[in-house]
Amino acid sequence: MKLHINKTSVWMYTICAMLILTTVSCDSFVEVDSPKNSLVTKTVFEDAATVEAAMANIFVKMRQQGLVSGNFSISASLGIYADELDYFGNSPDILKLYSHNVLASDGQVSLWWNHAFNLIYAANDIIEGVAASQTLSEEDKNRFTGQALFIRTYLNSLLLTLFGEVPYIITTDYVANNRAFRTPEAEVYEKLIGDLNEAANLLENSNQGNENILPNLQVVHALLARIYLYSGDWAMAETMASNLIGDYALEDIDKVFLKGSRETIWQLMLGDNPVNTYDALQLIITGIPTQGMALTDDLLAAFEAGDMRYVHWIANITSGDGQTTLYYAHKYKATHNTTNQSEEYPILFRLAEQYLIRAEARVQLGDISGAQADINAIRNRAGLSNTAANDKASILDTILDERRLELFTEQGHRWFDLKRMGKADAVLSPIKAGWRSTDIILPIPESELELNPNLKPQNDGY
């Protein structure tokens, strides 16, 4: 009996010791390796290849889901919001854009907002990560920082025109960003121009030979020209546009939207996705009835006879019973990429816009003939004769018209032009029952005001 008890206690001591050991040595047990699909942030910025991959993420998202390309891009949506497109589908959010009944709670509004700020974060993270990196070369650092600065300003410029004053975010610090205040418009322009000039310095020597698929110095200049124009700095707008007009050439009318176009300043390369450009997918009507969007009668009527843009960039389709004919934008022609070798990439900046920017800048600066020459360059390419406009007011009207005809369903240009030229009320109130002059900017997403009261008050009218 005694012996057995001893045996038992030996057992117990052994087990106690084992249990105690396991508890002492368990710290490492609850540490795990990082998952196979991710890299710790710090290591991303140790190698140029992984920074390139972080940059690629921005372009992929711009192509597929952002403001400028993808299912909800402003090309179609703002065409509907302005007077370019009639909508026949039943997506509630697009119907609300069409009828000017946009609500602060609409998903579409949040999508634009969130996608833009997600990419602004990505750009800021690259700027900060690259700056802190010990291993990247100076040349790589400049290129990455320049591109990231450009992305940040480009998205901010779009947000400014869509939503009015919004926070200009320049850090990844979520504590600060979560409580950000709106940045006044004048300050935004200051920052946009400052950042772009810095980007221009950094990208000076990084103009690589490519299919114009990465932002380089010229792209920065193109955006600068647009921003100078929007902010009324005519002289700088003219200078910037002139830089580019020297570097690129207007393409034949039927090749403008091909990926090899000589007038493309920046386009987004397509990936393996079988969708070709989202512009083609959304704008081309393949049959009637349709859930799609057709060019408005107003826009169709605005083309002069013989305008080759009407011939090459617009197509139509008639219903089986012959009752209905709809016209649609046909700048991009292929909806699906069946060959894996697309002929068209979505174009974000092209030279024609720069001609029209310079024309407008010139007329504002009093250079009537210079403005006429730029307008004529665009008109002549479309097979039209020189413009008859010869004074400031009529030339400005002509420029608005030419922009409408040249840039229709591209990147929301029509809407932005109506807005900045103060014509939205006059043009839209007769044709849109729901139009209110406060529709000139979209509402700040409702959830954003809830999450960050510093953004209050809501934009007027919402």
Next chain:
Amino acid sequence: MKNNYTTKGRSLLFCMVFSCLLPLFTNAIQQLQIHGVITDTSGNPLAGVHVMVETTNKGVVSNFDGSYSIKASTGDTLVFSALGFVRQTVTIKNGTAVNVQLEEDITQLDTVTLNAGYYTVKDKERTGSIAKIAAKTIEQQPVNNPMAAMQGHLTGVNIVQTTGVPGGGYQIDIRGKNFINGGTDPLFIVDGVPYGGQSLESTLVSSGINRGNVSPLNAIDPLDIARIEVLKDADATAIYGSRGANGVVLITTKKGRAGKTKVSASLSTTLGQVPRFMELMNTEQYLEVAREGVVNDGFGPFLDNPAFDFIWPSLKTWDQNRYTDWQKELIGGTAYRNKVQVSISGGTAQTQFLVSGNYQKETTVFPGDGNYQRVSGRSHLTHHSKDERFSISLSTNYSIEDNKLPRQDFTVLAYRLQPNAPALYDDNGDLNWEDSTWDNPLASLQQKYRAQSNTLIAQMNLSYRLANNLELRSNFGYTNNQMESYRVFPSMARRPNLNLDASSSSFDINRSSRDSWIIEPQLNWNQQYGQLTINVLLGSTFQKQREQNLVQTARGFSSNSLLLNLSAANTIEVFRDNNSDYNYQAVFGRINLNLRDKYILNLTGRRDGSSRFGPGKQFGNFGAVGLAWLFSEEGLFQNSTFLSFGKLRGSYGITGSDNIGDYRFLSTYSITGFDYNGISALEPTGVFNPNFGWESNKKLEVALELGFFNDAIRLNTAWYQNRSSNQLIGMPLAGTTGFNSLVANFDATVENTGLEIDFRTTNIQSKHFNWSSTFNLTVPKNRLVRFPDLENSAFANRYRIGEALTSIPLYQALGVDPDNGLYQFEDYNNDGNISALDDKQWFEDLAPEFYGGLGNTLSYKNLSLDFFFQFKKQKAFNYLNSGAMVGFRQNAPIQLLDRWQNPGDGNPIQRASGLARYPGVSEAEGFQRESNAAVSDASFIRLRNVSLTYKVPQSLSKGFDMSLYLQGQNLFVITDYEGPDPEQASFEILPPLRQVTLGLQLNF
């Protein structure tokens, strides 16, 4: 050592993490050796019967062949007691053989033992809150998932079925929502092995049919379950530490019994149907409001222009007199479920086994041949060494599920398709597209969804009794859950005028798996000192879990017949390729002190480490104290004929939660699967916070358990208060941060209080007729107690101090403006503008106010009848939430017909609008959907279950033990709620079905 021990001897130092110093005494006295066999009234040997010498309180447990052997002196009284049997006493006169036959007793709950996870406890002596549902209750319900069987039967447990589609999911909360942003999923443990209850399905693949929610518990056939215990309070859950905050659900499967080899088979057929249809507009009504909507929007003149016919086919080109009841057509079918189960069990005193196999096939109420099949096999083996020191048990459960469904739940179409929409098939029997004027709903039959799951749960338990009162055991578990699901979207399922070919077809596939192993060595020691019994448990847990997901989208095929082959695709996008590891380690313990079977103190504790937290934050301590006082054992009540049982118990303790997902403390970039210019893109995963730690949940409970008239009436009342703080929140971030949430601890406190009442009565107990009833009621209350700086936080508009977390802010509806026919709302801040920020000030709580069930069991000779009513008082979103206006594009509930038409009208529904072009019309409609008008009473009483069983007399069944049964589930609902189902208040998802089962059970 074969002798009994008394409390004399030596003590030894017993040092553990919980620093307990406990003595161990042994000694022996010479007595008579009594032995015998214990059987039930049918002569089956009974194992596990406690045999005790009354005077000394010393006892043994009967073996698996019913035999026992105990030392006692002449004149001693032996007490025989076992779970569910009437206690019997025998006084020893002469001789040493005492054979006993025990009678079954359904009312004697004193002897019922409960599984508390790491230990078992007598119901009588428990200090914690443990609710139990037994096999009998589970078996009489024709359900697919263990959670379905629990609905309504347990206090404090709120379960809602999320869809009537087979193989879908459930939502469960135990004692309310504890965490502001966290899930309510409890910890599921199957036969001692933690079982991930979260769905492995990808929303990309199955959002349309089951919302990406496939319950892994579907793998467990309810018929295989012996019992389910739900641990609720701190005393019961603190031993699960960080994972006990939302409660613990313990599922125990059936095991073999010693005795002759028994074969049992059960066969059943179930018919299921949608129990309630909505009343929708007919063709005439629909066309009237559709036309009115177009005219109201100012497009009246266009109606006469054929060029615009394509916009409103239902008004122009479709047959104006056609009527189809789309509910009947699309969700009006009958779902058949055929099920067969065979099990063989038996064994000797030392070794017992059980092997069972199940097969079932269930079809849907939808058109087409969608069906869910499950094959499962289970085995259980227990072996004891001859000296009873060593034992091993092994169990495995393997199941294969195959769910083939249409990609889209037809329910939403059934409610919304225009009543004059065209025929589904043309004269040739092909899908009718009516000149591409509509999306034929049956096209989604070609858009197949299929989910296949394989699940293995294996468990082994080894134990060795080192001394009579000291046992070392270890539990080993392994689970593996594999899921492969896909959906296809072939081009021919699209309108022909889109002119699509296979190059636009797509195929989405999800391959996911979760496997985990666990090892839990434990040491159990008990000792008696006079009238004090001490029970000590110490243990340790090591667990690793790995989850992998690969979700891909393939597009562009050369032929639709190659759609299921990834290599035939033109492009393959990797949507998600992820693995995540979760390691978990803990030590735990329990000390239970029982003085004179009257005063019981139960201490439990756990120290947890989890890989979900960053360095330095990985460990947390949890613990609880539970007390019970069996006052009916006091002299005052000892001889009371009125009060047969009385216990006051209470507990207080802390549990935690690490239910936040893996790796959230790391700042990472993830692979996206997309590339640009040949470079694979890496995206920042999110903003990160390395400093978050455990959230804690303090639980307090006081309960009174009473039994009257020899326990013919049992009344258990519990009051609880759970306070959750240090909330781990996926804190919503403003979009300007680039992301929408961040994991952080937040110093907010959420309180759940509640009252739970369990009432059981044995109304009549006689030789032929028995009648017993159960009633349970839960009155929960949820409240946000504390939230520092709520006004300036991201939750300013969402929550309010003093309101429930489940309360949602709404606009206050003021009816329709008689002048312009638009909905009006209370402008709380009088700024002339209705906005969510300022005017969503009306709060409605959508959590139940109280819920419970009422059950009756009646038996007369061979016939037994059970019926169970479930009830809930609650509010829910009504039909206005899914659409508050009529127009031309879709059908709507008949109630929406009562609309404003002319100035001065006072109807409750606003003006019709077909194109949302009338200014303000869609805005007002949007507000109305989120207003208090869109919430209505959804209280209900549901006849959840009826079961009628007839046991065929042996004379007829010729030696077989045969029963026939008829069961009904969800037979009817009494409610004022105007929707398909008041519990699953949705207008888009298939409601839970009404099911009737006919079955046969054979034992031989």
